[in-house]
Amino acid sequence: MSHATDDSAQPPLFGPGSQFHELFDDPRWAFAMVRATVLEAAHPQIGAALIDNSTFVTHPWRRLRNTYLSLQRMFGADDQVRAKEAARLNRLHTRLKGRDASNRPYDAMDPGVRAWVVATLFESAVTMCRLSGRPLSPSAVERLYGEFRAYHAAFGDETGQLPLTLAEFWAYYDRMVEEELENTEAMRIILYKLFDHLPAPPLLNGLPTLWALGRAVVGPALGAITVAALPESFRRRAGLPELLGAGALMQGAYLTVDLARFLPEGWLRPQNIADLLALSPTSDDPRARTVTALHERMRRAGALLRLITPMSFRPAPEAPSPGQRSAEEFFRDVLDQTGDGYVTWPDLAAMARELCGRLDLDEPAETRLYDAFADWWRELQTVLDTDGDGRVSAEEYAAAAPSLAGPALIKTAEVLFDAADKDGDQRIDEAEYRALFRTAFHRDTTGEATEGTTVYTRGAFVRDFLSFMSGRRLSTPYDPLLAES
Numbered sequence: 001m002s003h004a005t006d007d008s009a010q011p012p013l014f015g016p017g018s019q020f021h022e023l024f025d026d027p028r029w030a031f032a033m034v035r036a037t038v039l040e041a042a043h044p045q046i047g048a049a050l051i052d053n054s055t056f057v058t059h060p061w062r063r064l065r066n067t068y069l070s071l072q073r074m075f076g077a078d079d080q081v082r083a084k085e086a087a088r089l090n091r092l093h094t095r096l097k098g099r100d101a102s103n104r105p106y107d108a109m110d111p112g113v114r115a116w117v118v119a120t121l122f123e124s125a126v127t128m129c130r131l132s133g134r135p136l137s138p139s140a141v142e143r144l145y146g147e148f149r150a151y152h153a154a155f156g157d158e159t160g161q162l163p164l165t166l167a168e169f170w171a172y173y174d175r176m177v178e179e180e181l182e183n184t185e186a187m188r189i190i191l192y193k194l195f196d197h198l199p200a201p202p203l204l205n206g207l208p209t210l211w212a213l214g215r216a217v218v219g220p221a222l223g224a225i226t227v228a229a230l231p232e233s234f235r236r237r238a239g240l241p242e243l244l245g246a247g248a249l250m251q252g253a254y255l256t257v258d259l260a261r262f263l264p265e266g267w268l269r270p271q272n273i274a275d276l277l278a279l280s281p282t283s284d285d286p287r288a289r290t291v292t293a294l295h296e297r298m299r300r301a302g303a304l305l306r307l308i309t310p311m312s313f314r315p316a317p318e319a320p321s322p323g324q325r326s327a328e329e330f331f332r333d334v335l336d337q338t339g340d341g342y343v344t345w346p347d348l349a350a351m352a353r354e355l356c357g358r359l360d361l362d363e364p365a366e367t368r369l370y371d372a373f374a375d376w377w378r379e380l381q382t383v384l385d386t387d388g389d390g391r392v393s394a395e396e397y398a399a400a401a402p403s404l405a406g407p408a409l410i411k412t413a414e415v416l417f418d419a420a421d422k423d424g425d426q427r428i429d430e431a432e433y434r435a436l437f438r439t440a441f442h443r444d445t446t447g448e449a450t451e452g453t454t455v456y457t458r459g460a461f462v463r464d465f466l467s468f469m470s471g472r473r474l475s476t477p478y479d480p481l482l483a484e485s
Contacts, residue, residue, distance in 0.1 A: 011143060013150040015077025019136075019143040023125060024075065027260045031253065032128035033067070034222070035229050036120040038190055039181070042234070045113045047184030048100035053346045054186075057194060057339035061201045062484075066357060074151055086154045091363060092353060095370075101185075115152060115161035116176060122148040123173055131229060131251060132258035142166055177231050183238035191226060191240075195219040225250045325474055327398045333483040334469075335397065342391040343380070348373045351482055355416060358436050358481070365419050372408070372415040379408040405470035413465040417458050428456035437477040 012018050023029070037056075040046045050056065056063045073085040096108035107113070122145060129136045136144065145166050152162050163169045196219050200211040227240050228250035235242065325333070335343045337350035352373040356366045384392045384400050420428055420436045430441040433456055441454070468478040 012077070013147050014075050014082065018075070018147055019140055020075050020125075020147050023129075023144075024072070026128075027257050028128040028132055028254060029125075030257065031225060031229065032124040033064070034190075034226050035127070036124040038187055038226055038230065039120040039124070040117055041186040041190055042181040042184055042238070043113065043116050043176075044100065044104065044180075044182050044184060045106040045108075045110060046117070047182070047186035048098070048104070048106040049096050049108050050186040051100070051189075052098055053096050053338065053349070055337045055339070055350045057189060058199065058337060059484075060194060060198065062354070066354075074154065075147075082154055086156070087363070088356075088366075090155060091366065095349065111157050111161045114155065114157055116180075118148055118152045118162060119169070119173060119176070122169075127229065128254065132254040134258065145169060177234050178237075181234055181238075183240075187238075191223050195223040221249065221253075225253050229254075328394060331394045331397050333479075335392075336394075337482075342393055343384075343397065344391045345374070345377050348377045348380075354482065355419070355436075358438075359419050360435075361419055368415050369412075369419055372412040376406075376408040376412050379406045405466050409466060409469060410462065413462040413469075414458075416465065417461045420461075426458055428461060430454070432456075433477075437481055439477050439480060 015021060041050055054063070070085060070089065073081050076082065090109070093108035093114070097106065099105055125144065126136060126141055149162050163172050196215075198215055198219060224243050224246040227235065228242070228246040230240070234240075331343070335347060337347040338344075349370070352370050356369060359365075361369065380392060381390070383406065384396050386396055386399075417428070418424075420432050422432055422435075423429075428436075433441050441456075465478070
């Protein structure tokens with residue numbers, strides 16, 4: 001007797017019950033994500049796109065959180081959320097194209113490039129389980145690969161870009177490692193410059209001693225662990241140093257992090273860690289008080305360390321006047337989003353991407369905001385780019401900083417207000433304000449009483465945005481949005 005196949009008996013590709021869902025909150029992803037990013041950056045096209053467009057050097061914590069949230073949306077159970085996120089990422093990647101330093105073209109929408117990004121995530125997930133002494137079973141690896149193929153298909157890419165079977169995938173992966181990957185500048189920056197000069201997360205801002213001490217130990221160790229976890233053939237071909245004991249350190253690190261599964265549930269959930277990294281002390285999130293108290297204790301500990309330690313640390317920069325920052329600080333912290341020492345269109349595009357992501361804009365609203373930032377960039381070039389090299393240096397900015405607040409910036413502020421004003425009532429209420437800034441609604445300074453309700457009016461919003469973006473004023477809501485890591 002034949003039996004009809006019950007589709008409901010098949011495990012889901014996304015959401016609870018999927019293989020990826022079992023691994024999603026695994027703390028071992030801390031190592032696996034860095035490893036996958038290095039393998040992505042070693043691809044010439046991806047490496048070039050990262051060098052020209054990415055904010056991972058200056059804002060790694062922001063990028064980490066945004067990547068985590070994107071994966072959460074893509075691998076969740078809600079098909080509509082997944083389709084919306086895929087469309088958003090496709091729009092983002094459509095804008096990333098150009099030529100590298102060797103005049104080779106790169107295009108983030110190249111099907112082969114996008115397939116490699118998915119391949120590195122899948123392979124790093126399998127590897128993190130193997131290196132921590134708990135390898136996935138063959139059937140679990142098969143399931144996980146099927147889920148990543150479905151993840152890739154959700155972007156509308158050609159299904160043939162990722163091999164159909166797992167056996168074919170490993171042959172494809174080995175070929176890519178042997179023939180396509182290079183010792184790119186982006187890969188070197190991630191392995192060395194990023195780990196050596198990693199900016200403090202928002203939680204540790206203002207604590208240079210503690211952060212310098214932690215980075216001096218963690219930075220080189222994380223770099224050594226990442227290099228040791230890369231495919232051996234690629235390490236040799238790329239000339240990456242194999243430090244004595246790095247293999248044992250890498251194995252021990254994966255094993256130690258894996259022990260976190262014995263902690264009470266939720267203690268080391270990536271979602272909680274990502275939220276804490278981005279939490280502003282002024283947020284109305286109940287956890288903000290705890291973070292503020294912890295920050296104060298760490299500040300005292302840092303002061304004590306400076307007194308008792310024989311180590312020398314770079315002194316903290318002299319604090320500016322209350323509410324003010326120097327032109328050099330504003331250029332570095334706000335305008336130069338990509339960290340290359342200049343302001344170019346990718347820097348302003350990075351601001352637009354962050355704002356679009358915060359507000360979860362649809363395509364028409366997103367296009368309007370990008371167009372407004374593009375108009376502002378053309379205005380900046382006309383006024384500030386005195387040597388005509390297509391970029392604005394720190395010196396050119398400092399010489400004409402007041403010119404930042406021109407008509408195009410005013411238009412940008414107006415477009416941003418309209419995007420944040422979800423209900424179109426020409427006012428930003430507390431929920432709309434929080435969606436953009438993730439901080440508390442400051443009724444005493446930014447609000448205006450209207451019909452008994454405190455709101456943020458168009459005039460106040462535009463005035464504050466222009467005040468922040470035209471130069472030197474510190475801003476409680478805008479600093480966590482565009483200036484912090």
